[in-house]
Amino acid sequence: MAAPLTARQKDFRRHLLIYAGLIPFVVIAVFPIYWMAITAFKHESDLYRMDSIPFWFNLPPTLKNFEILFYQTNYGAWIVNTMTISAWVALITLLTAVPAGYALARLRLPGAENIGISIFMTYLVPGIILFLPLSRVVATLGLQDSWWALVVVYPTFTVPFCTWLMMGFFKTVPMEMEEAARVDGCGQFGALVRVVLPVSLPGVLTSVIFAFTLSMQDFLYGLAFVAPGDQKPVPVGVPTELIRGDVFFWGSLMGAALLVGLPVAILYNFFLDRFIQGITGGLGK
Amino acid sequence: MMDPSTLNRRKFLSVAGAGVAGGSLLTMLDARQAPAQIRGTTLRILQWSHFIPAYDAWFDKFAKEWGDKNGVKVRVDHIPHLELPARMAAEFAAGAGHDIIHNGSSILTRLYYKSLVDISDVFGSVGRKYGGWIPAAKPLVEVEGRQYGVPMFYILLPMLYRKDLFDAAGLKAPDTWELARVAARTLKPKGHPTGIQFSQCADANLNWRSLLFSFGGAEADASGDNILIDSKEMREALRFAKALFDEGMTAEVFSWDDASDNRFLASGIGCWIHDAISAYRTTEDTNPPVFKNTVIGLEPAGPAGKRVSVAAANVYMIWKFSKNQQTAKEFLTHFMDNDLAGMTQSRGYNMPYLEANYKKPMPVIGTDPKMQILQDFPKIVAFYGYPGPFTTPIQEVVNLYVLPDMFTRAARGHAIEDVMKWGMGEYRRIYAKHKRA
Amino acid sequence: MTTASLSGGPEPAARAVAVSTPVRSARRAWWRTHSAQRKVFGYTLLAPAALYVLLLVGAPFLFSLWLAVSDANVGDPVASFIGLENFRAAWEMDTFWIAFQNSIVFLVVAAIFKGLLGTSLAFLLLQEFKGKKLIRGLVVIPFTLPIAISVLSWKWMYDSQFSVINWALSRVGLIGGYGSESWPIWLGQPHLALAACIAVNVWRSFPFSAIVLLAGFTAVPLEIIDAAKVDGCTFMQRFRHVVVPMIFPILMIGFLFDTVFTLSDLSVVYLLTQGGPANASKILPVLAYQVGIQAGNLGRGAAIALFLVPLLFPALFLVLRSLKRREW
Structure with missing residues (x-):
């Protein structure tokens, strides 16, 4: 290589290297997704073949698996439930975690550190030892077998997480801004609502997204508290109604996962930059 | 799904088939008698997702129709059988949930009987009406002489074998475990091994x-209190496996x-399997040529000619x-009156307990030549x-898979005596704990 | 429970704050002071979250502590105190120790892989290149799918007969055909079974690790790195002495949340192998579930689940240390 590379060539090479590095990651991450997608459109008899290439259709693609989903299960209701549950959980989380995070981060409360750590530690308690006592709580509230039960229970893991997140975030807001607002006649609360919150919007959004995703990762609580077919969220409804005895409805299972997972992934991507800002909260200053 | 007219016809056939002439009349009268006091109540039923979706659809409709007739609001929820114990524990802890709860495979009567309604009356009257229960039914639901459940149906795991492959290799039907083994030995080199879950x-x-x-062994004696796993038969079974x-x-x-x-x-590989007929049905749907050549066989006999078929209750x-x-x-009485419609x-x-x-001929299996053996x-x-x-210790043994683990260890090449030592240790520990409690 | 009782944290902390806050005015009554108002305001804001967590996690947790020292079973409403009997029973159980060991192996191996994959991915995503958003979007998908369902997809990919992984490996000649010795049975060979479960956990979580790390890296101001460069630090030195200390707290938090998720998640193993073959992939949550719920011994199940807590202690310790480092 005699001639020095031009900037363009350099850039091209750099891109090439980066892409080469990224390919394995993309393959690892995406292949199972691709596999789910193609399985969702396959005839069942196309699945049980060893002689032909599994990566593509050997029989014409079918929508049968989706028909099963929408006409023979309550899939439509599950989607609505999942979204409504997540929205409520996000709301409850915001109403509790945002003020708590602010108080812990900004108000120099006596014992703040210990309270913060204690709230945080509750995230450490595994769900498997909480679900039986919680089922009594749910029954006492009269919420058993309704998705409202999950609205009550899911904040047990979203609140600790998001409190921490918000705490970190509020620390990045310069104290001076708040003081200036207070000088301008806003009270403590006014300063919080008018100045600090707007600046912390990325953090708030991050919390919302997190509340959403965490709610969708649960299986055990949903299983234990919600049995009626039309009250389940997707992650519970799908494995409980598409695995029957010793028969798996593979195509429908995978279709169901994708129809819910992909929109959330897209949403996630939208907010990823803010999210990154959010978790870095209290750093770098 | 089926329309009401066929339902009635089937029901009629099934009742007539039962051959209890007086009983059938009683049945039909019973089905129409709506005890006034249940009007206006609700009924919530929790049961598994049946492997045949149409059964669930039928059952939901069946229950609803009964409810409409008797002024009862009925709701049926379905979850997979593996998750039933968790759900039961949650309902118990909550003290609320469904009215009727289904147990599949893992029958938890002895664990929960203090929290269950003594329904010896239903058990007794249904039994009397239909010529008694098969002997294996009672221990499922009985604690100290009272019955806390109604056995609804059980699921058989017969031999399913490929007659075409057997015939081509000149093999005899797998009527004994030994013949089954010979068949597997012969057909594996031809690309058709067998398989049982280890x-x-x-x-x-x-x-x-x-x-x-079938080898003559047992885990516990008839009282349920004494462990019998340490036996010659168990060792033979391990060696055979x-x-x-x-x-x-x-x-x-x-x-x-x-x-x-x-x-x-279904893929056409296996020469025989020992499994529920859902395997047979799956094959029917996904691989018709293999289905055509698959035959259902009686439970294979052990070395002394004994046959015991363990079914999922x-x-x-x-x-x-x-x-x-x-x-x-x-509702349970009504359901039992329609036992054969469910089948x-x-x-x-679903096999009946009554x-x-x-x-003979029983519905479905009696008319399909290949299924008659059932x-x-x-x-x-x-x-x-x-x-x-x-018993409760056997429940723990089952849920911790101790017995399959012993067979797995043997298949992996652990010395039989080591396997026995490990397994006996587990059994003893579990039994001792339940005695202590 | 009142908000006041929540403030009853250890005295030293309170004193420290009190000392650091200049005493404002002695003339006004204490509740009228600015500092008192601030505290009332603060505890009011804190109350909803604290109460929620106290009532719905704290109380149930105490109840399961009671279960662990009682002979409760799922069907018996009356339980009596039996001391540490349940812990002793777990201690004597062969399977318990296997599960304990597997849980540690699971945690450590998964953490190593997530760390490696996450770091390299984060470094790559730190670069500027075309299509970055798209690629970033693709790699986070595993994290956004409901775990209970994506595990089923893996179950199908690990199938002993129709495994697409094996099919591909076999076609490129790395392994033999179906039925041959070298055809891996992912969920059936003891070491492979555990590895297969770990792989699913890594697959699901490495995007998260990468995002957390990416967040950390972006938070390090470029000037600091440049300054270090000027000072003649090598890349590794810069990484070790500048970047790592700065992103340490973030790393710890990510690590903790992931550890909790990994340790207490039963769905991967439960849905893939139930802990088999012969307990080779049994982990504590699965065992606790089988003993406590499926076999009905609530007390013993709770005791086994509580053993998760000491496993979580190291993680907790690290996090608390990192929290202390943060400026309060």
């Missing part, structure tokens, strides 16, 4: 017990779950906290705990 799943618990019991694995299977059986052997048969119970116990009892709807999957319903199973059917009841 893993932690429900089928493994059932299949290996069928083998052990090891040989069967070495000669006739591939290592994939270590990873199998309940559904793997279905696929193994299904039982309904009523929670004590239920406020609609009378309604629940009425029809499940495509022959003697009168074994009158009518001979009631004499040899057994459940967990055989020959005794399904």
